[in-house]
Amino acid sequence: MQPISKIITSVLLPALLLGIKPIYAQKQTFEIKNGQFLDKGKPVQIHSGEMHYARIPKPYWRHRLQMLKAMGLNTVATYVFWNYHNTAPGVWDFTSENRNLAEFIKLAKEEGLYVILRPGPYACAEWEFGGYPWWLQKNKDLVIRTNNKPFLDSCKVYITKLAEQVSSLQVSKGGPIIMVQVENEFGSYVSQRQDIPIEQHRAYNQTIQQMLTGAGFTGPFFTSDGSWLFEGGVISGVLPTANGEGNIDNLKKAVDKYHDGKGPYMVAEFYPGWLDHWAEPFVRIGTDEIVKQTEKYLQNGVHFNFYMAHGGTNFGFTSGANYNEEHDIQPDITSYDYDAPVSESGWATPKYMALRELMKKYVKYPVPAIPAQISVITIPDIPLSRTVDLADLKKDIKPVSNDSPLTFEALNQGYGYVLYSKRFTQPLSGTLHLNGLRDYALVYVNGKKVGELNRVDKKYDLPVTIPFNGTLEILVENMGRINYGAEIPNNTKGIISPVLINDFEITGNWQMYSLPLISVPDLQRYPPKNTTGKPTFYTGTFELDKIGDTFLDMGSWGKGIVFINGHHLGRYWNAGPQQTLYVPGCWLTKGKNEVVIFEQQNDVAQTVLKTVEKPVLDK
Template sequence: MKKIYFILLFSIFTISTISAQQKQTFAISDGNFLLNGKPIQIHSGEMHYSRIPQPYWRHRLKMMKAMGLNAVATYVFWNYHEIAPGVWDFKTGNKNLAEYIKTAQEEGLFVILRPGPYVCAEWEFGGYPWFLQNVPNMVIRGNNAAYLAATKAYFTELYKQVAALQITKGGPIIMVQGENEFGSYVAQRKDISLDEHKKYSSVVFQQLKDVGFEVPFFTSDGSWLFEGGALPGALPTANGESDITKLKKVVDQYHNGQGPYMVAEFYPGWLDHWAEPFPTQTAEETVQQTKKYLDNQVSFNYYMVHGGTNFGFTSGANYDKEHDIQPDMTSYDYDAPISEAGWATPKYNALRELLKTKETPAVPEKMPVITIPNITLTKVVDLADVKAKITPIINDNPLTFEQLNQGDGYVWYSKRFTQPISGKLELNGLRDYAIVYVNGKKIAELNRYYKKYDCEIEVPFNATLDILVENMGRINYGSQINANNKGIISPVIINGETITGDWKMYQLPMTQEPNLDAYKNSGKVNRPTLYQGTFELSKTGDTFLDMRDFGKGIVFVNGINIGRYWSVGPQQTLYLPGCWLKKGKNSIMIFEQKNDVIQKEVKTLNIPILEDLKAEKGQ
């Protein structure tokens, strides 16, 4: 009987989406979600537009619909759209949020919008633009005039893009989230009073209303964190709560003694970090918990139903005391029902069997997959040659990325010594990964993850100390989000002496592929090296670059930064979408930081390697 009831509810939900521009109503009332006045249950999946190539959006949304879902939830990433102070991009490629929402509606899915301003999401800086840290007197995520002026500007720009896409105006947006997991931040920042925290969250919530959002609001927190995160006038939802009794009790406590009940983040998998095991969850576990929700009239949103990829420098990092930083991988596969490359997994098939109805469409065909004959790397250039053509910034002390007005990538710090010095080199302010050279010879690798901040060093007379520093992703979760400067953020110390005077800083943001046309082959072992090659294709398709022979770095294909790799794993391949390849000539460039050996070629595979964990040398 219950199954028939849910089939009827789902049918109502599906039929209502046929007319894409028909105005409807969606409300939270009498303990229910009401669509056009009738109770419905939300079966949603989280999928982020920024982590999927735009040409694949429709395919992935079709996969969701074919799994039996009726809604898609997505964060909005502030730093993905404000690309420089006051400069907004909501139109280019993956940034076209409105197009993503419209496509979801065309595929019969409602949309749950999660605009932050903080989103976490294992995303660089939790969604905040890095340059907010340069604004005088700004305190991120606090009751602070400078910060709240910035959030208001962001919400204003966002609303321009999505105003007409609310269900009240014929669009698919049925709910909007106020802030995000704020209860956990309140619990971590006990140095700030609850009253002060509440002042902040209430202002942000009011800003969402003031710019024009008129659909129902909700909050999203762990069930034990509602005191800090719940907002009057918003439905509290409980992330990760599997205990139905506890879920209903805490929602009733903070929502007029009644539901509806929803788990806004139901985890069918989990996030993963470099140098740590890849976490998995069985299909049986996910199906059993889904059944619990169905049987108890609990709405849910799978986080993630399809994770996708942290292309470029978009991956963030978590913080813990053991490692200081836990950088998130390029792959955001998440062990989700739909794999990183958009494939139906056994978990997907099991959930589809549970959720599908007579109206559920067939599973769309898998995107074509190819392997490419080994790609020869014909140009091998020492990064120092590129650095030599960059005008450095000179300062008495090393400057941070932010002081250099740089968000991502690398900074090469260089200092010439007129007198010899030896002893322990200390980089206690390293953020996050460095290779140290003396007169061009590699001395050590320092690494914030392993808390390796020092090494023995000997600098002879008239020698040059070079330190190539990588930003591995700003912290996206926890109290340390306000301590997110990158580069060298404290004095460089050798043998107890602070090293000052004429530090040169060469900026290598790598936001665009370096042009190597004017350079000759000069790459050497143990030197940071740029590799370049071309390859011909008669047909295109998805593939996976096999990076197991390389050390650490990034890859560009046809000018697109497809992400970071690191030999420690567990990720050993990089997903290369076929839509970014072309028939005929294609190009590849690899920036290899460690370069333990000179590479001759790069291989591809037709399956990913995401669970091959290796020990870092010297750790």
């Protein structure tokens, strides 16, 4: 046997001469110790900004990460939305364009940013159903967000699939992921669900952490809640962080109580803006207020994560909803601008510039230059050359028949629209009651619009007169499942309770036509038609010799959705406050482009689509 010193010399000396570092010298660590965050044993302050890869077109990921870095931040935090990757039962997607989470994390490392991963399985985030797949509700034995075996079995599948994608990107393995969150704002949920014993809540929360660990996540782990709600959400040995806590004494008091009497102290959600609902004013938070609070954190060594540093967009049907007693539902707008420092389209706002200058005064690392803004264009008025009546598409959809209306979930549909149709053999007049509406409906008798019903305004009734052999049709839209609070488990869509006319239940031979509209339907096979008051598809093409970001002006339209070159931009609604839709330039092409609009109300026939250079979100 050779002496150990000779082995070390013979193996390591040639490697060192070649500039190859020994394996033991490459080990990286990130830990919580002695009230501090330690990166390779050295104290580090976390200055983080939240942005969600799912809300940003992939070609813009690097630009947005560079914007965070140039704001003076050293970390990016992101939720992972279970339903974004588990697109159908048994179907997983971590590779298609916007869903390649691993690539997003690798880009963050290339840009010199740490990553904080927030995998849930519950996310909130004003995202549809808080990130849960809609079909979980089809299992009658499954109880969401509880210590329930069918639910936990589903969570385990998700966490395992996620770990396969990103566990190798943790800092201990050379990646940028420094911390992993367990669940999300669970203390808040505990306070709202006092019908469930606290022991069951704690068992569920601990099981989620065990699943994360068992799948290969090594931590450090953390929880996040309002500081006054820690009791319901803390886990032994896991760092509690406070959301929205501006009082540093309260922050320290709460963390010390549950974490060995010492820090580190972190505000995991520091709100420089706020969320926005349809039919409500757009919320803005002043720059001076945010700069002042940020400086307070910096002066006192408090770690923080701006939620959001950059919000992005709720493309497609991804926006969620809130609930309160005044409104049965508060659906979130398509824009997730959030009045964040980096705007929806990636611009440096005055709030951004003020925070950047503040950070440069305090941080010890270099703050790079602001990346160039992505160019903006306007497009000459786009002629809408063809229209198609939804009634013609209906002819090619095989309906589902049932004695009473079925929910979206019972129809195996997650998003979009369902047309409920019922023929009457006898005339009937009276008040239509649709108390089980989820969430928005247009009502027709013999093809003529007689009114709209709206869960937002608790408008569930309208007069109807149905003639002999007449047809009642109700086009129902899912406006986004509730993503926060005690109503999360009650999230089925469509018509979820009996339809009444004059307090008599209307049963027998309901016909239901599914219209998910996740992608553009084939409209070429239908004749051109446009009837005022009937849901209509408008199509148009336009030519570009240069591309750039732009904004569709939907201010003169009613309610609907828009596709550009097959990309689902999201909803518009004349209820406001959002009046424009963001079109990323990376989704446009030089040469021919196509736009398809599904206009539900269609009270006024449209002939052109206009664009503008700046968004209108607060009108």
